[in-house]
Amino acid sequence: MFSTGEELSLFSEDGGEELEPLAVKVPRAYPKLVAKVICHNAPDRFALLYRLLWRIHSGERHVLQISADPDVICAMRYARAVDKVVYRMHAYVRFAEREIEGEKVFAAWHEPQHRVLRLAAPFFVDRFSNMEWLIATPFGTIAWRRGELIFGPPAARPAERGDEVLDELWTAYYRTTFNPARLRVKAMVAQMPKRHWNTMPETALIPDMVQTAGLRVEAMQSRTPDTPPRFAAAVTQRIAAKPPETGHAPLDVLRREVQECRLCPLHGPATQAVFGEGAPEASIMFVGEQPGDQEDLNGRPFVGPAGQIFDRALAEAGIERAKAYVTNAVKHFKFEPRGKRRVHMKPSAGEITKCRFWLRREIVAVRPKLVVALGATAMLGLTGQSVAVTKERGNVLFFDGLSILVTVHPSYILRLPEPDMAELEYGRFVADLKTAGQRLAAA
């Protein structure tokens, strides 16, 4: 049975017929699709997923690959709509700071179009793990309390916006619903109706949990206020749970895997991840900022207007692009839709940091002798530190076993309004690339 996790029970309380479970082998893409489509508000979403499941079970195993199939078209449309709403939630939730019982807390009211709370939650946990926060929506509530993510019931739409609304949300949810003792019991009862308790082994734990819940709450209340290191530990644990950042994997594996990347929300609106390309063992690697509009559509780095300047400058500097490896610090296009246009937006430090996962792996796979950082984002992606590009351009910096030549991003030249200035800067860019070629020859 499909469930959004918001329904009261997986089994109906009023004695509805329980069906024999049917084991169905599905392609990997199916559960991924289900996870999104199920969050859509369309009343036919469950029927659609069941129909696809039934078709897979009845021999149409590859149905999801038929992009012209009406069911697949519809499911993909729902999935894309859900991705968009998750992205919007990440972008548009605004917290307001409150002080409740001497503790700093943050609250936000948000009205997503679909039931995306669970899909959207990891982003907020990652980004705001050192705050205590609550996001209330008409579909449910999430709160990050003392290093724990708690889902709660829907909130009523506040009559007005403003500070009082947020206070109300906190007093209503923070003090009651998010009392862990109460919430857990409620959730357990909701998921496992009592009439099933004696047939479910895990329910043996419930009485004990109920009994000790009061003690746990007391312990929580008597604890000294949380200090940053406690949260830092939680964050470190989560990071440690991810694959090691410098693990070695061949480029073609990474290129495939990056398409599944959900480390930050930029994958939502982007067409695809744009991975690096070029000679797999190139001695020189160029790192840009992020794919632009053309790159996003083509799936290749530096093929749009900035790419044209880059290609021209490379040729003038005597560097063959085919022998180099070209990539970006961030693998998804970040943009703002304006009418029919998609206007480039700078990736945030958080997005750049997340994407270092991929950049580092590319470096480990290619093992370049020299890396050319095209602009400040590239430097941040490569080193994790901000570097003044105008001050350091043309210099080679050594970082963590890497030799990095710093220069400007080609789009900086494109944006210069004065042709004379653009000409001058272009000449300096070519000179930097020539320096890179010389450093490489001498290495």
Ligand code: URA
């Ligand atoms: N700008 C970049 O930084 N990278 C590209 O691939 C295209 C434009």
